[in-house]
Amino acid sequence: xxxxxxxxxxxxxxxxxxxxxxxxxxxxxxxxxxxxxxxxxxxxxxxxxxxxxxxxxxxxxxxxxxxxxxxxxxxxxxxxxxxxxxxxxxxxxxxxxxxxxxxxxxxxxxxxxxxxxxxxxxxxxxxxxxxxxxxxxxxxxxxxxxxxxxxxxxxxxxxxxxxxxxxxx
Amino acid sequence: xxxxxxxxxxxxxxxxxxxxxxxxxxxxxxxxxxxxxxxxxxxxxxxxxxxxxxxxxxxxxxxxxxxxxxxxxxxxxxxxxxxxxxxxxxxxxxxxxxxxxxxxxxxxxxxxxxxxxxxxxxxxxxxxxxxxxxxxxxxxxxxxxxxxxxxxxxxxxxxxxxxxxxxxxxxxxxxxxxxxxxxx
Numbered sequence: 122x123x124x125x126x127x128x129x130x131x132x133x134x135x136x137x138x139x140x141x142x143x144x145x146x147x148x149x150x151x152x153x154x155x156x157x158x159x160x161x162x163x164x165x166x167x168x169x170x171x172x173x174x175x176x177x178x179x180x181x182x183x184x185x186x187x188x189x190x191x192x193x194x195x196x197x198x199x200x201x202x203x204x205x206x207x208x209x210x211x212x213x214x215x216x217x218x219x220x221x222x223x224x225x226x227x228x229x230x231x232x233x234x235x236x237x238x239x240x241x242x243x244x245x246x247x248x249x250x251x252x253x254x255x256x257x258x259x260x261x262x263x264x265x266x267x268x269x270x271x272x273x274x275x276x277x278x279x280x281x282x283x284x285x286x287x288x289x290x
Numbered sequence: 291x292x293x294x295x296x297x298x299x300x301x302x303x304x305x306x307x308x309x310x311x312x313x314x315x316x317x318x319x320x321x322x323x324x325x326x327x328x329x330x331x332x333x334x335x336x337x338x339x340x341x342x343x344x345x346x347x348x349x350x351x352x353x354x355x356x357x358x359x360x361x362x363x364x365x366x367x368x369x370x371x372x373x374x375x376x377x378x379x380x381x382x383x384x385x386x387x388x389x390x391x392x393x394x395x396x397x398x399x400x401x402x403x404x405x406x407x408x409x410x411x412x413x414x415x416x417x418x419x420x421x422x423x424x425x426x427x428x429x430x431x432x433x434x435x436x437x438x439x440x441x442x443x444x445x446x447x448x449x450x451x452x453x454x455x456x457x458x459x460x461x462x463x464x465x466x467x468x469x470x471x472x473x474x
Contacts, residue, residue, distance in 0.1 A: 142384045155385045156424075165387060173382040198382055201341035203310045203394045204323045206333060213384045238466065243324075250453070269450060272431070 124184075125225055127232055130175035130194070135162040137191035138175055145215040149250070173198045176232060178216065178225045192220040195229045197236075202243065209237035211247035230263065291348055293373070293406055295413050298343035300335040303327050305372040306343055313396040317431075339379075344413055346374035346397065346406045373401040376410045383424065390418035392428035411444065 130138060139159055146152045165172045178193035185192070193216035200210040211233060216225045237245050246268075249256050257267075298306060307327055314320045333340045347370040374397035381391040392414060397406045418426050427449075430437050438448075 146385060151385070157385060157387055161387050165382065172380055172388055196382070196384055199340055199379075200381065200391065201333065201377070201379055201393060203341075203377055204314060204319070204325060206325050206329050207340050210381065212382060234466070 125178050125180045125192070125220075125223060125228075127176055127178050127225075127228055130166070130177045132163060132167045134175070134177055134191060135159045135166070137177065137189065138162055138166075138194055138196070140189070141191070141194050141215055141217070142196075142213065144217065145213060148215075173212065176229055178220075178229065180220065186219070189217075192217045193225045193229065195233060197233060199240070199242070200246065205243040207240060207242045209233060209240070209242045209245045211245055214247070226259070291401070291404060292350060293346050293348050293401075293404060293409075295344055295346050295409055298334070298345045298375070300331060302343065302345055302372065303330045303334070305345070306330055306334075306375060306377070309372070309375050309396055309398070310377075310394065312398065313394065341377050341379050341393065343378075344376045344410060345372050346401075346410060347372050348401070373398045374406045374410065376414060378414060380421070380423070381427065386424040388421065388423045390414060390421070390423045390426045392426055395428070407440070 136159055139155075139157065139162055142157070143152055143155050146155050166175065173196050175197075176195045177191050179190050180192050182188075182190055194213070195211060195215075196213040197209055197211050200208045202208050214226070214229065216229075233245065247260075249260065251257075251269075261267075304327055307323075307325065307330055310325070311320055311323050314323045334343065349370065375394070376392060376396075377394040378390055378392050381389045383389050395407070395410065397410075414426060428441075430441065432438075432450075442448075
């Protein structure tokens with residue numbers, strides 16, 4: 122039975138974190154959209170003010186066929202709901218295909234839930250693509266509510282070009 | 291009427307809560323506001339701020355000589371009426387990095403049409419650019435047509451429509467269940 126551990130990411134995990142971000146993006150057919158570099162991840166996650174936090178899942182070297190021992194990760198940060206306060210926002214969540222079914226995903230969610238409760242968050246938020254039925258079921262089985270469905274929220278974005286236009290108004 | 295924008299200070303917390311409740315009332319959700327001034331103070335002005343605010347206040351007025359419909363409760367830390375705010379924080383996109391997330395954005399009804407909203411957005415855009423964010427994100431209720439137009443006019447894209455993203459939530463009860471799963 123394969124064993125694994127979960128731990129907080131360290132600065133020298135950034136190359137694995139970037140690798141897993143790219144793998145997840147490839148799965149969504151969006152690999153060329155990943156613009157971040159290891160340097161960005163290092164500055165942004167392990168500098169004076171971390172903009173994100175990561176949990177990584179690691180297996181012993183003998184269990185890994187290709188030398189990678191970091192086989193899964195979750196990237197999260199804290200957000201704020203003006204009605205109820207702090208929230209834990211789960212941004213990215215991925216386990217390499219060959220290491221699924223071992224309970225890594227469930228364990229990650231468990232640790233994140235503990236973190237959220239310990240930091241007195243009133244909930245955990247995340248977005249899922251509407252066609253990702255497997256993930257939707259994974260989350261709904263654990264009690265997640267689809268706020269887009271229930272409350273009609275739509276996610277918007279203004280990109281850099283739009284921001285620049287607004288600064289020169 | 292002239293107004294100015296500034297970063298919120300600890301003394302603005304009562305006004306921030308008042309405006310949060312005003313906006314909730316507008317959405318018929320006032321009793322959903324559970325936050326207290328104490329929490330807003332700790333969470334926004336402690337060691338690690340979990341949110342930041344830009345405040346809009348009316349220049350040259352104090353609560354005593356303001357228009358009769360500007361209630362005394364609209365008094366800012368220095369006596370200037372606080373009439374609007376934007377609450378934001380930084381998020382992280384694993385493909386492009388830092389983003390500015392606009393959580394709440396509100397101007398009191400009687401102070402609209404002065405350009406406060408546009409100025410707030412402009413200020414936020416400058417902030418996003420100077421902190422090297424790749425964009426600004428926010429959610430809007432699908433039924434809020436005036437806000438949707440306001441944002442689309444400024445170049446906002448509806449990612450829910452274009453990319454099919456749906457926002458999900460685990461509430462506290464679900465978190466507690468996941469944190470200590472029952473014996474199989």
